[in-house]
Amino acid sequence: MYALKSLDGTTVTIGQDALDALDASMRGAVYERGSQEYDDARTTWNSMFDRHPGIVIRALGASDVQKAVNFVREARLAISVRSGGHQIAGHAVAEDTVMLDLSHMRSVHVDPAGKTARVAPGALLGDVDRETQAHGLAVPLGINSTTGTAGLTLGGGFGWTTRKLGMTIDNLLSAEVVTADGAIVTASPDSHPDLFWAIRGGGGNFGVVTSFLFQLHDLGPEVLSGLVVHPIEAAPELLSEFVSIADAAPDEMTVWSVMRKAPPLPFLPEEWHGREVLIFAACYCGPLEEGEAALAALRGLGDPIADVISPHSFVDWQAAFDPLLTPGARNYWKSHDFDTLSTEAVSKLLAGISSLPDPACEVFIAHVGGAMARVAPDATAYPQRSAHFIMNVHTRWDDPQKDAECIAWARNLHGQLQPFATGSAYVNFMPEDEADPLGGAYGGNAQKLSHIKGNYDPGNLFRINHNIAPA
Numbered sequence: 001m002y003a004l005k006s007l008d009g010t011t012v013t014i015g016q017d018a019l020d021a022l023d024a025s026m027r028g029a030v031y032e033r034g035s036q037e038y039d040d041a042r043t044t045w046n047s048m049f050d051r052h053p054g055i056v057i058r059a060l061g062a063s064d065v066q067k068a069v070n071f072v073r074e075a076r077l078a079i080s081v082r083s084g085g086h087q088i089a090g091h092a093v094a095e096d097t098v099m100l101d102l103s104h105m106r107s108v109h110v111d112p113a114g115k116t117a118r119v120a121p122g123a124l125l126g127d128v129d130r131e132t133q134a135h136g137l138a139v140p141l142g143i144n145s146t147t148g149t150a151g152l153t154l155g156g157g158f159g160w161t162t163r164k165l166g167m168t169i170d171n172l173l174s175a176e177v178v179t180a181d182g183a184i185v186t187a188s189p190d191s192h193p194d195l196f197w198a199i200r201g202g203g204g205n206f207g208v209v210t211s212f213l214f215q216l217h218d219l220g221p222e223v224l225s226g227l228v229v230h231p232i233e234a235a236p237e238l239l240s241e242f243v244s245i246a247d248a249a250p251d252e253m254t255v256w257s258v259m260r261k262a263p264p265l266p267f268l269p270e271e272w273h274g275r276e277v278l279i280f281a282a283c284y285c286g287p288l289e290e291g292e293a294a295l296a297a298l299r300g301l302g303d304p305i306a307d308v309i310s311p312h313s314f315v316d317w318q319a320a321f322d323p324l325l326t327p328g329a330r331n332y333w334k335s336h337d338f339d340t341l342s343t344e345a346v347s348k349l350l351a352g353i354s355s356l357p358d359p360a361c362e363v364f365i366a367h368v369g370g371a372m373a374r375v376a377p378d379a380t381a382y383p384q385r386s387a388h389f390i391m392n393v394h395t396r397w398d399d400p401q402k403d404a405e406c407i408a409w410a411r412n413l414h415g416q417l418q419p420f421a422t423g424s425a426y427v428n429f430m431p432e433d434e435a436d437p438l439g440g441a442y443g444g445n446a447q448k449l450s451h452i453k454g455n456y457d458p459g460n461l462f463r464i465n466h467n468i469a470p471a
Contacts, residue, residue, distance in 0.1 A: 004054040005096040027060040041101040046331045049090035053099035062210040070182040080464040084148015089432040115216040121150040138219035140165040145319040155428035156382040160283040163370030169200035171215045177207040180457040198452040201382025205468045224291035225283040225317045226309035232276035251370035252286035260362030334393040334414035335429035336421035345420035352413035358397040366390045383443040384424045
């Protein structure tokens with residue numbers, strides 16, 4: 001007998017015979033505590049969450065997902081869904097619930113003639129990049145190759161190519177979804193268009209996506225990319241220049257700023273290791289010779305410690321930050337959107353950088369716009385379509401004894417910068433304890449999302465997430 005958490009928080013007892021029958025009906029399997037498969041599934045990228053689900057259902061296809069959804073709905077059990085396991089809030093795993101594990105569904109099939117890719121929900125960004133770049137094609141994704149494609153997409157998705165090619169959701173052509181009633185449906189502009197609208201930014205609230213069909217674009221195999229590193233003392237002036245350069249940049253050019261203690265990178269003089277620095281990370285996803293001209297102003301700023309911008313394989317550039325984002329560390333993030341970076345905001349930001357609680361902590365500011373900003377705010381669930389700056393207070397550390405210090409630092413800096421922010425936020429950067437997240441994440445789209453949730457999941461079966469209550 002298994003005591004599992006129900007939708008209303010009480011305990012439901014499930015017999016071994018019921019689990020054996022479910023296991024026998026699937027291509028995948030049901031795993032219990034004590035097995036290696038169970039521990040593999042419950043271990044996610046962010047080690048802040050050491051939780052133990054009641055059972056793990058590992059799916060290998062849409063039929064398995066359908067059986068799992070029917071099983072939990074009929075028994076009124078609480079369910080969490082794990083795809084890549086990278087989400088900062090840790091919603092992939094919850095205590096004593098059913099975990100639906102999609103991490104072994106990692107296929108990526110590219111149609112080079114049609115320039116599309118069919119991607120399974122367990123695929124990581126690196127899986128997609130490698131398969132699409134084999135054909136000189138790409139879909140705009142994030143910046144860490146171990147990120148799950150499903151979670152990234154359902155929250156919106158932005159990265160180095162967003163200004164040129166749009167957000168990840170802007171390149172989603174259709175998706176196969178298992179809804180709360182156990183139906184397997186195709187969500188597209190012509191089939192369940194309201195569901196298609198909602199999953200493009202509304203997270204996993206509306207069903208379990210079992211495959212994504214993406215539009216691909218010609219890109220690569222090389223991009224002009226790399227880092228320019230400056231002393232943090234130069235940041236007040238250089239961040240002002242960064243704003244001007246970013247606002248005037250062509251769509252092919254993306255520049256982000258990063259403030260942190262310098263890691264021991266081989267191109268940095270040893271005396272700079274561990275000291276606070278300002279890093280400009282840049283990518284030009286167009287002809288290399290045009291990129292040299294476009295990035296000249298950025299590379300001409302100040303007196304840099306190092307400039308390592310050069311042609312790189314796009315696949316390698318997409319994984320360039322992986323060594324700083326390895327699984328197993330403790331992570332807590334806080335995020336703001338800014339229309340611009342005022343002098344006072346920069347001053348408060350740099351005051352925070354002067355008191356970093358751990359060498360792995362950083363703040364990055366991404367500039368987005370271009371193609372992304374030419375989409376109407378109500379065209380998808382993700383509403384923040386203006387050209388703007390997205391800040392992530394990326395707090396990261398290893399020692400559990402530093403939890404309180406690191407979390408307090410992130411919250412304090414986030415609070416200090418609140419007066420300068422737009423009030424909107426990127427749902428994929430929201431921690432589990434974010435206060436009133438949905439107003440900031442969805443703005444004027446929140447009410448429509450609630451109605452669609454009511455149509456597809458009136459009982460709120462999919463609630464272990466940044467939840468949208470059904471209308």
